[in-house]
Amino acid sequence: MDVQLKELIDKIKNDGVKSAEESAARIISDAEDRAAAIVDKAAKDVESLRQTAKADAEKAERSGREALKQAGRDLVLTVKEEIVQLFGKVLEAETTRSLDSALMSQVVVEAVRNLSGADTGDFDVLVPQDKMDGIEAGLKSALSEEISKGLEIKPFKGLDAGFRVSRKDGTAFYDFSEKEIAAMLGKYLNPNLAQLLAD
Numbered sequence: 001m002d003v004q005l006k007e008l009i010d011k012i013k014n015d016g017v018k019s020a021e022e023s024a025a026r027i028i029s030d031a032e033d034r035a036a037a038i039v040d041k042a043a044k045d046v047e048s049l050r051q052t053a054k055a056d057a058e059k060a061e062r063s064g065r066e067a068l069k070q071a072g073r074d075l076v077l078t079v080k081e082e083i084v085q086l087f088g089k090v091l092e093a094e095t096t097r098s099l100d101s102a103l104m105s106q107v108v109v110e111a112v113r114n115l116s117g118a119d120t121g122d123f124d125v126l127v128p129q130d131k132m133d134g135i136e137a138g139l140k141s142a143l144s145e146e147i148s149k150g151l152e153i154k155p156f157k158g159l160d161a162g163f164r165v166s167r168k169d170g171t172a173f174y175d176f177s178e179k180e181i182a183a184m185l186g187k188y189l190n191p192n193l194a195q196l197l198a199d
Contacts (some may be wrong), residue, residue: 161177
């Protein structure tokens with residue numbers, strides 16, 4: 001009986017150890033599988049994050065390049081616009097400087113005489129108030145016939161240079177002020193300036 005008991009105890013021990021070893025092996029295998037799955041998932045997550053970061057960096061770089069190009073275009077347009085405005089101011093200043101008393105007297109006489117088919121007596125000539133004294137005598141002499149028909153030469157506070165010829169009834173006027181002459185010249189010169197700036 002002792003032998004049977006011993007055999008039984010040995011068998012229980014062997015079966016228990018074997019069962020424990022099998023259970024341990026199963027637990028270790030499951031743990032290794034789970035660890036491998038966790039490592040695999042972590043590797044996939046890292047790769048996904050790397051791809052997302054790369055895409056974000058490329059997008060930011062593209063956006064930066066586009067913003068830089070747009071800023072460059074805006075700067076070129078701003079500089080061109082400022083050059084055209086500066087050109088307009090220079091043109092106006094030079095027009096004012098060129099319209100001295102002698103030239104203005106000639107231009108006024110030609111303008112009045114070329115009012116095609118118009119009765120010059122229906123018109124007033126408006127000149128800058130500060131230039132009235134310098135040109136009035138010459139204009140009265142050159143336009144004596146037109147003045148006898150009713151043409152009047154008057155000072156006008158709103159002009160710095162140039163002149164206006166207006167109908168007495170106020171229905172129309174011809175503007176030969178420095179601003180209008182510069183604007184007319186600018187229409188012809190600015191396209192050429194714009195072409196030069198584009199080259």
